[in-house]
Each structure stands twice: as C-alpha cells, then as structure tokens.
Amino acid sequence: MGPNGSGKSTLAQVLAGRETYEVTRGEVLYEGKNLLEMAPEERACEGVFMAFQYPVEIPGVSSAQFLKAALNAIRRARGLEELDAMEFLALVKQKFKVLGVDEKLLHRSVNEGFSGGEKKRNEIFQMALLEPRLCILDETDSGLDIDALKIVASGVNGLRSPGRAILVITHYQRLLNYIIPDYVHVLVDGRIVRSGGKELALELEEKGYALIEGGAGAAAPGRR
Amino acid sequence: MVAVTLAKDRYLENFDRFARVSAGSGQEWLGLVRQAAIARFAELGFPTIRDEDWRFTNVAPIAQASFARANGSGAELSPRDIDQFAVPGLVGPQLVFVNGRYAPRLSSPGSLSDGATVSSLAQAFTDARTVLEPHLARYADYARDGFTALNTAFMEDGGFVYVPRGRVIEAPIRLLYVSTETADPIVTHPRNVIVLEEDSQAVIVEEYVTLGAEVYFSNVVTEVVVGQNSVLSHYLIERDSEQAFNVSTLRVQQGRSSNVASHTVLLGGALVRNNVHPVMAGEGSECLINGLFMATGRQHMDNFMRVEHASPHCDSRQFYNGILDGRSHGVFSGRIIVHKDAQKTDAKQTNKNLLLSEEAQIDSKPQLEIYADDVKCTHGATIGQMDEGAIFYLRSRGIAEDAARALLLFGFANESLERMKVGPIRKYLEALVTQWLPQGKLVEES
Numbered sequence: 001m002g003p004n005g006s007g008k009s010t011l012a013q014v015l016a017g018r019e020t021y022e023v024t025r026g027e028v029l030y031e032g033k034n035l036l037e038m039a040p041e042e043r044a045c046e047g048v049f050m051a052f053q054y055p056v057e058i059p060g061v062s063s064a065q066f067l068k069a070a071l072n073a074i075r076r077a078r079g080l081e082e083l084d085a086m087e088f089l090a091l092v093k094q095k096f097k098v099l100g101v102d103e104k105l106l107h108r109s110v111n112e113g114f115s116g117g118e119k120k121r122n123e124i125f126q127m128a129l130l131e132p133r134l135c136i137l138d139e140t141d142s143g144l145d146i147d148a149l150k151i152v153a154s155g156v157n158g159l160r161s162p163g164r165a166i167l168v169i170t171h172y173q174r175l176l177n178y179i180i181p182d183y184v185h186v187l188v189d190g191r192i193v194r195s196g197g198k199e200l201a202l203e204l205e206e207k208g209y210a211l212i213e214g215g216a217g218a219a220a221p222g223r224r
Numbered sequence: 225m226v227a228v229t230l231a232k233d234r235y236l237e238n239f240d241r242f243a244r245v246s247a248g249s250g251q252e253w254l255g256l257v258r259q260a261a262i263a264r265f266a267e268l269g270f271p272t273i274r275d276e277d278w279r280f281t282n283v284a285p286i287a288q289a290s291f292a293r294a295n296g297s298g299a300e301l302s303p304r305d306i307d308q309f310a311v312p313g314l315v316g317p318q319l320v321f322v323n324g325r326y327a328p329r330l331s332s333p334g335s336l337s338d339g340a341t342v343s344s345l346a347q348a349f350t351d352a353r354t355v356l357e358p359h360l361a362r363y364a365d366y367a368r369d370g371f372t373a374l375n376t377a378f379m380e381d382g383g384f385v386y387v388p389r390g391r392v393i394e395a396p397i398r399l400l401y402v403s404t405e406t407a408d409p410i411v412t413h414p415r416n417v418i419v420l421e422e423d424s425q426a427v428i429v430e431e432y433v434t435l436g437a438e439v440y441f442s443n444v445v446t447e448v449v450v451g452q453n454s455v456l457s458h459y460l461i462e463r464d465s466e467q468a469f470n471v472s473t474l475r476v477q478q479g480r481s482s483n484v485a486s487h488t489v490l491l492g493g494a495l496v497r498n499n500v501h502p503v504m505a506g507e508g509s510e511c512l513i514n515g516l517f518m519a520t521g522r523q524h525m526d527n528f529m530r531v532e533h534a535s536p537h538c539d540s541r542q543f544y545n546g547i548l549d550g551r552s553h554g555v556f557s558g559r560i561i562v563h564k565d566a567q568k569t570d571a572k573q574t575n576k577n578l579l580l581s582e583e584a585q586i587d588s589k590p591q592l593e594i595y596a597d598d599v600k601c602t603h604g605a606t607i608g609q610m611d612e613g614a615i616f617y618l619r620s621r622g623i624a625e626d627a628a629r630a631l632l633l634f635g636f637a638n639e640s641l642e643r644m645k646v647g648p649i650r651k652y653l654e655a656l657v658t659q660w661l662p663q664g665k666l667v668e669e670s
Binding site: 016040041044045049050052055056058059060065069070073074077109126 | 611612613614616617618619620621622623624625627628631632634635636637638639641642
C-alpha cells in the first residue's frame, strides 16, 4: 500500500519487465535468478504474472487465440506438452466455471469493449489459467463495484497456496476485507517505510498516510 | 505526354474492330452504349495526378503501356489447374474467367430454380437482355471516369447474376478471374452485373488471381442493383501478381430499406485502384463498407470511397484497415456525400493504417460533403506503428516478442475479416492474410 506516486505501479511494471523503465541499480532475485536479466516473456515463463492496472485491448485477436498462445508458450518453457485445441478448450471451460466466466468471452477480442470490471476479471482469469508462482496485482480493485470486487477476491483466494506468492497493490482497505493479507507493506517515495500484519491496513485506513509519511524520515534516514 | 496519347489512341483505334467482332456485337442497344462510352473515353482519356480524385495515384504505367487484347489464350486449362484457388468449405455456383473470358469447362454455375440466373455476361447479352438493358451502364458513370468509359466501351464478358423478387440465394456465387501467362501483356475489361429484385438476397464473391501471369491489366466494373428490402454481400478479393495493374469500380445502387455489405481485401498487384461507390437512393437503406489492404515491396494501393446518401434515414459504415510494409504506398480517400434531402443520415468512417517500415507511405483523406442539415457524420483516420503497450501485454503472458508482433498484426487485419459473415470465405482470407504476414507462421503455431 502507499499514497499516489509512491512507486507501487512502477515496482509492478519493473518486475514484469516493462521496457519503458530503466533499472539503474540493483538486482531482483526471484527463485535464485535475476529477473532483470530476463525478457518479459521469460519472466512469465518463470512464473511471474502481473495483472495490469489498465489491461490492453487487442482488437482482432480472440481471447481463445491469445490464451492458447500464452498457455502453450508457458507450458513449452516448463517442459510440458502443448495443449491442442480440444484439450485447451476443456481446460478453459473448467476454469471458466470456477470463476463464473461466460464462455462467450473466448470468441471476443481480448479486452475489446470490456467494462472496467470485465477487464479486471479477465486478468484474474488469465492468472488462474497460467498458474504463476508470483502474482502481482496492480490496483486490480480500483474502480470496481462490490460485486466485481468479490469476484476478483475469490479468484485470488482460490489461487492462494504455499507455493505461490501474491503481491496485491492497492490504495484501499476495502479489498482487504475479502483478501486477508499475511503482510502489509507501506511504500512511500520508493521505499518500504512500514511493514506489519493486516492491522496495519486498518490503521492506514483510519489515520491516512500522512502520519506514516511523517515518520518515514526516521525509518529511512537516507531520504531528504 | 506523347506516350500517353499513343496508348489512348491505340484503344481508340482498336475499338471499331472490337465493336464488330465482340460478344453482343449484333445488338444495337449495346452497340450504342459502347459507342457513347468510347466517345467519352476519347474526351476523358486517362486521369492524371492533376485530377483531384487521382492526386496520390499516377496511372502513367497503365496509360503508357501497350496492352494487347486477350485472344482466348488459357482456354486449355483444366479444372485441376485451378484447384489451388478453391475455397475450402465453400459450396455454390462458380463462374471462372480465364484472361477475361468465361471458361465453361472450369465453371459450375449450377442450376438455380425460380428464374434466378447466374451466367456469363456474354451470354446474358442475348439471353437476358430484358434484365440487362435497363441497368447496364446506367449506374457506373462512364461520363465521369475514363477507366469506366474504357470498360464500358470494351466490355465483353463477366459475371451476370439475376435474383428475382422474393428469392433468397444462400450459397455464395463466386466469380473467379484467372490470369495466365500470355505472349504479350494483355488488358481485360471484366464487367459484372448483379441485379437483385425486391425482397431478395445474394452473396457475390469476386476474386482476381494469377496463374503464372505477371504483367497484365484488369479494368473491372461491377454494377450492382439492390432492390427494395433486399440484402446483398459483395466480396472483392484481389490477389493479382505483384506486377499487375488492377482498376476496379464497384458501383452499388440501393433501393429502399436495402442492406449492402461490401468487403474488400487487396493483397496483390503493382498498382491497384479500388473504387467503391454505393448510392443509397432509397429511404432507410444501410451500407457497410469494409476493407483491408496489405502492401509491401513497391506496391501501390489506392482505395477511393464515394458514399452517397441520397435519401433520408440511411446508415453507412466504413472501416478500412491498411498495413504497409517495404516501400509500398497506400491511399485511402473516403468521401461521404449527403444530398440535400438525405435528412437523418448516419454516416461513419474509420480508416486505420499501420506502417511497418520507414519507407512505407500512406495518404489518408476523409472528405465530407453535406447538403442536408439534420445528419450525423463522423470520420477518423489513424496512422501509426504497432502498439508497444499491446506487445508488452502479450509478452508479459509468456508470448515471445516476434510472435506477439505477428499476433498483433494478424489482429489488426482480422478486425476487417471479423466483419465478414461467410465463414469459409473468412477462414480462406485468414489463411491468405497469415501467409502474407512477415512472421505469419508464428500466428499459425500459436
């Protein structure tokens, strides 16, 4: 969590490999490998997944075509057999059922004409299908009504497992009523200034970031 | 300039002999139309870039070239030779033309009941004069355009489709034009006439392909009359040789409450001009004008739309997507004309272009001419490179960069194909488009 401009989305994008960001120092170790040395698709194949804050519309490319291409690329990288059209369909339909996604989605162009909530839900669906080991949700809850929020939350909760880390970036405590976090970190000005349990989110909700930002100087002495 | 005059003179010189020996030469009404057209061509000649409608397209290579008339070569082709042009899953009447002439042995017109007709135009000159005469050359205006005048003067063969009142022909009717290797480069003037009477329906697929021919010139005019409450889909698939010239004019006359879809895919040709000109003459008619042009090398593809709203309550939708690679040059001119009485017009136009190389070029020119006061007209054009955000999105899902680019390009082309309702044609075009793409294999594999 953290106020606007604190670097939350930047962190997510850098982890996913967005090339508009140049990392000048340091490394990002993920399962013993430096993520920063990998292309975005390599990171995805290693199990990194970012749910976009603003999922991209891709007219003319059906969700079926897109999902199959993604799934098989990742399966290839993991040394698994690629799925043929039938196997793919069977798997997708099964996942659709769990998340309550309409099968018609498969024939629609990726995100095209989707409402904000549909786009976010589609991100969660992709996550469920690709089974990443590090999930990064970049403000997936922003702009969602309570129904959409519950769907997103149940998707995330369904993926929780000891072998999977989930990083949820949010401004709002509300999502955390449905996704109970193990840890809450507060990012201010590019630094984690406080860490705690789920109570920290409640405290932030009550007192706002001002208090924490005020104390951030002490927590991060290098900061001007 | 001397050369231009010479080429034009050659057409004029050839006309008299042509008029004596060509199909339908015994018919006075037809003779008069041809005479009037050649007289007009003598005045108009070929357009030049000083002509506003031809600003971006220099037809000197056509005007200066000396094309021979087709002399019936290619008649030896067997059905096997054209197997490669079959559309999987497409069942319906098919007329095949070799170097502009109807090839009965290669064709399967089928037998339509209830008075519907699918035949060659040459045959229709004699057999279907009562249908043909009131419509032929009434809509495609040879007084205004040199190429149309030339076609009208030299028209001899093509597809003729007549659908009587109340008749629905579900199976697409395909007109396949095959160009074969000839001793000298030839010119053909295919003329297609499609007449749908009231409350009827048909699908026409016009396609231009090459079988070893390199340099040739197809000067096509397709006249379509769509009666009241009738539904027509027209497909133009142009995949000529990369040295060929193709000037094609689709002129559609729409009756009241009619519904027309024009789909165009340009893939071949050195110089291609695609004129699409619907006139919504009857109240409450609708028109979809959907196109995709993909050029590379030194190809030049000019799409010239002239959409006329001549009656109230008509809707038109134009969507043209262009992909330009190499040193190719694309043109999109979209003119919407709303006549004085065409109140409640709803006209929309979108032209999107992707430039894949530094040298590729596109000229996009929307134009609105509105003479009514209660209308809704919008137009928009975009020219750009591939969306890096979309590429990143695909890559972040594990798709390699080259495959992501191929998939996005396919998607851009597929936006046009998705608007086509005939499944086998859409699939056929998906395959052709995928083949065209620089990394098309990656789309197939994904």
